[in-house]
Amino acid sequence: MFIDYAKIFVKAGDGGDGAVSFRREKFVPKGGPAGGNGGNGGNIIFRADNNMHTLLDFNYKKKYNAKNGQPGMGALKDGKTGEDIIIKVPVGTLIKDAESGNVIFDLNESGIEFIAAKGGRGGKGNSNFATSTNQTPRYAEDGKPGEERQVILELKLIADIGLVGLPNAGKSTFISVVSAARPKIADYPFTTLQPNLGIVNYRDYQSFVVADIPGIIEGAHEGKGLGLRFLRHIERTKILLLLIDITEEDHQKTYEALVSELANYSPDLANKKKLLAFSKADLLPEDELKKIAKKKIRGYDGKPIIFSSASKIGLNDLLDQLWKMLND
Numbered sequence: 001m002f003i004d005y006a007k008i009f010v011k012a013g014d015g016g017d018g019a020v021s022f023r024r025e026k027f028v029p030k031g032g033p034a035g036g037n038g039g040n041g042g043n044i045i046f047r048a049d050n051n052m053h054t055l056l057d058f059n060y061k062k063k064y065n066a067k068n069g070q071p072g073m074g075a076l077k078d079g080k081t082g083e084d085i086i087i088k089v090p091v092g093t094l095i096k097d098a099e100s101g102n103v104i105f106d107l108n109e110s111g112i113e114f115i116a117a118k119g120g121r122g123g124k125g126n127s128n129f130a131t132s133t134n135q136t137p138r139y140a141e142d143g144k145p146g147e148e149r150q151v152i153l154e155l156k157l158i159a160d161i162g163l164v165g166l167p168n169a170g171k172s173t174f175i176s177v178v179s180a181a182r183p184k185i186a187d188y189p190f191t192t193l194q195p196n197l198g199i200v201n202y203r204d205y206q207s208f209v210v211a212d213i214p215g216i217i218e219g220a221h222e223g224k225g226l227g228l229r230f231l232r233h234i235e236r237t238k239i240l241l242l243l244i245d246i247t248e249e250d251h252q253k254t255y256e257a258l259v260s261e262l263a264n265y266s267p268d269l270a271n272k273k274k275l276l277a278f279s280k281a282d283l284l285p286e287d288e289l290k291k292i293a294k295k296k297i298r299g300y301d302g303k304p305i306i307f308s309s310a311s312k313i314g315l316n317d318l319l320d321q322l323w324k325m326l327n328d
Helices: 171-178 227-234 251-265 286-293 315-327
Strands: 005-011 044-049 063-065 085-090 093-097 103-107 113-117 148-155 161-165 196-202 206-212 239-245 273-279
Touching (some): 103 113, 161 171, 161 227, 171 315, 206 315
Parallel strands (some): 005 063, 161 206, 239 273
Antiparallel strands (some): 044 113, 196 206
């Protein structure tokens, strides 16, 4: 199951208390202070892991508590540091403060880590407080509490190209043909209910990653359909591939609707490089395809590519153009 949102509570370990102790040996009846320091509390650390692809685990566990530091002991023995908790999340996970909604950190590369809650510092033992005027201090420092906070985890897929189109525009068929991804495909709207990633092997051992999200409908930026929930998965892409079913009556209206929803959701998303393509070319006769090829789409600077995933018509031309745009 693909889960891309979770809210969890994290609590770092408290620092251990410092010890009050004195040196007591057979021939040293009045030894000096010998209280050890308390250990620091464990941290809560998030780590980006390429082997994880969903936030599903956080549906079942929503509280994470690191170990406390151990108290100091006599004979100048310091307490043991509390063990850190390392929480693995998919690459592309945003960590947000649940109260403010602000992004705290972006785990956008495999292996990078972020300390979300720092363990409390251990208290100093009485050996640290001896002075020339107070050689036998009978007090020590308490350990400090560890940080705690509620955080939101939000996953944004990382891909080179994002597929954008109305429901049933042929996005899932396209990604299934050009990659090893196997999304559900059927002849009705909203077949795709979750994002899919596909790695496209291009010519001489080159490759790029394509992200397919559920179809966009009018009002998607306001949460209608499945738009608002999944539009964020194409925010990191370099190029948007806008797919329009060639059998639709008004290509201009569909293009404007798609661009409008992108702009209303995020100006940055709307300003990304775009490639427009008409899918399902195998469903129209040759003379109809020639007429459509001559049409100009207002607002689009370029000539749309006409292709069919099913029959492979124009498919290589489309991949060549995407590769060229990625390298430009």
